[in-house]
Amino acid sequence: MANHDANEESLRMVSARPMEGEPVSDEELRPDSLDTFIGQPRLKAQMGLFLKAARKRDVPPDHILLAGPPGLGKTTLAMIVAHELEVPIRITSGPAVQHAGDLASILSSLEAGEVLFIDEIHRLPRAAEELLYIAMEDFRVDVMVGKGPGASSIPLTLPRFTVIGATTREGMLPSPLRARFGFTAHLDFYPHEELEKLIERSAGVLGIRLEGDAAHQLSLRSRGTPRIANRLLRRVRDWAIVHDLPSIGPDDVQAALALYQIDSEGLDRLDLAVLTAIVTSFGGGPVGLNNLSAMVGEEAETVETVCEPYLVREGFLVRTPKGRVATAKAWEHLGKTPPSDVMKLF
DSSP states (O other), X not given: OOOTTOOHHHHGGGOSSOOXXXXXXXXXXXXXXXXXXXXXXXXXXXXXXXXXHHHHHTSOOOXXXXXXXXXXXXXXXXXXXXXXXXXXXXXXXXXTOOSHHHHHHHHHTOOTTOEEEEETGGGSOHXXXXXXXXXXXXXXXXXXXXXXXXXXXXXXXXXXXXXXXXXXXXXXXXXXXXXXXXXXXXXXOOOHHHHHXXXXXXXXXXXXXXXXXXXXXHHHTTTTOHHHHHHHHHHHHHHHHHTTOSSBOHHHHHXXXXXXXXXXXXXXXHHHHHHHIIIIISTTOOBOHHHHHXXXXXXXXXXXXXXXXXXXXXXXXXXXXXXXXXOHHHHHHTTOOOOHHHHHHO
């Protein structure tokens, strides 16, 4: 039941506006321009040229597709595009659009030059996709009025706008939709050097003092992903606050992240459980996904989508037709001597 006696001060806690002394949010850690965006140098150069040309022509730029793994900055780049163009941005996601009518309502309310950001665009319903095809190419939507035999379609002209789609699975996008994007940007995982710069910037925004190679130690454990780097930085900050530390050194980073079961290679509890199961219980493999997931007590989909991509990318694991096989690097990381046949293979 609503509290009609609540005054404005008591409702202030749920306001979207930051209060005095309120902790910095993830939103404030995001850069607001290409110049302050760290990493992805080739992509920054391409996008800078793309946006500068659009400004000189004084027209909204072509539609943009941002593709890459989670946490690399797709949403941040979409906001930067709107900021660089000095236009509003409307944000939605594929799963949030339940019906074509939902998308039609959003499109019909756009203003000239506005940016529409659709996160996880590969998860749009089929009917909404087909509506978006026409809107992106012809800048119109067909609104259905009535039902049954008496239904009629009324074309509604839209002002020129820019769609920015973000996807973690570009291969799931239908070809007609993918072809309507004039610029496709592929985001790559970050090298340690770029992550160090990003961590130092975030530490400055959060008011955290890092000493020595503390930023380097954090970057080694961040799996090449800015989102993970910022999350680990916050956890290390919590450690420093609880232990009354005025600054954070590399030893503090190692001690804090050891508490969260994150080792020097960025492997967490589940990653280590997967490698340990393959090495100790299955002699290094090959082992099927279902057997492996049963051994570690997780769903097969979790093991396949959460653990394996990083383990394979870093050379700890190999997928073969017969199953998963631990590499010599995995054996050595667990402090075990790999069999000679493993050494020959990897």
